[in-house]
Amino acid sequence: MDAASTRAALHLRDRLAHVYWIGGGSGAGKSTIAARVAHQYSLGRYATDDVMGEHARRSTPENTPYLRQFMAMDMDDRWVNRSPDTMLDTFHWYRGEAFGLIVEDLLALPADRGVIAEGFRLLPELVAPLLAEPRRAVWLLPTPEFRRAAFDSREGLWQIAGRTSDPERALRNLLERDRMFTERLDATVTSMRLPVIRVAPGTTEDDLAAQVAESLGL
Structure with a gap:
């Protein structure tokens, strides 16, 4: 990285110094915990899941080739005819497509109030360069047992799978893809020595919220 790029990166870190980041695997409770912690500490909240449709519309084909393939x-x-491995490797958000639009959105928010950004799209290799200090981010990684229990209580995956010709196979593919994504996240945050909380059965919402707040230094 040359001097100009280094200065630009440091400037971006400074502009995002009011942001706390909560990433992690599906079913870990990111949205619920982010909402609780944001309310408790009077912080704003930016949910990356909520802007996926908007980001798809704002993105360009050149910057989001995997998104364009998925949309076609x-x-x-999408969910039946491909293997979970292929689904994992080609899923646009897992490849960090449109992450720049997340950064744009956060830069447009008032900098005089802290904000929690949360969602699975906050990949550690993309977030880490934006951190003034590592503790400004944490990744929640559910154990397989916790993730399965969380998915059993949801309707979202069945709504996706139910729109295919083979809902049971589609659901199996989705669950396996998400399992592998969580394992990939675990390997990445571990190798990068980034803060992580592993969420196991028996972890209460109160306990997890307290752990996240402590990890973020709130």
Whole structure:
């Protein structure tokens, strides 16, 4: 990185110094915990899941080739006809597409109030260069047992799978893809020595919120 790029990166870190980041695997409770911690500490909240549709519209084909491929598929091609490995490797958000739009959104928020950004799109390799200090971010990684229990209580995955010709196979593919994504996150945050909380059965919402607040230095 040359001197100009280094200065630009440091300037961006300074502009995002009011942001706390909560990433992690599906089913870990990121949205629930982010909302609780934001309310408790009078922080704003930016949910990356909520802006996926908007980001798809704002993105360009050149910057989001995997998103364009995904949008061109029907539901069976997305969730039934491909292996979980292929689904993992080609899923646009898992590849960090449109992450720059997340940064743009955060820069547009008032900098005089802290804000929690949360969602699975906050990949550690993309967030880490934006951190003034590592403790400004934490990744929640559910154990397989916790993740399964969380998914069993949700309707979202069945709503996706139910729009295919083989809902049971689609659901199995989705669950396996998300399991592998969580394992990949675990390996990345561990190798980068970033803060992580592993969420196991028996972890209460109160306990997890307290752990996240402590990890973030709130």
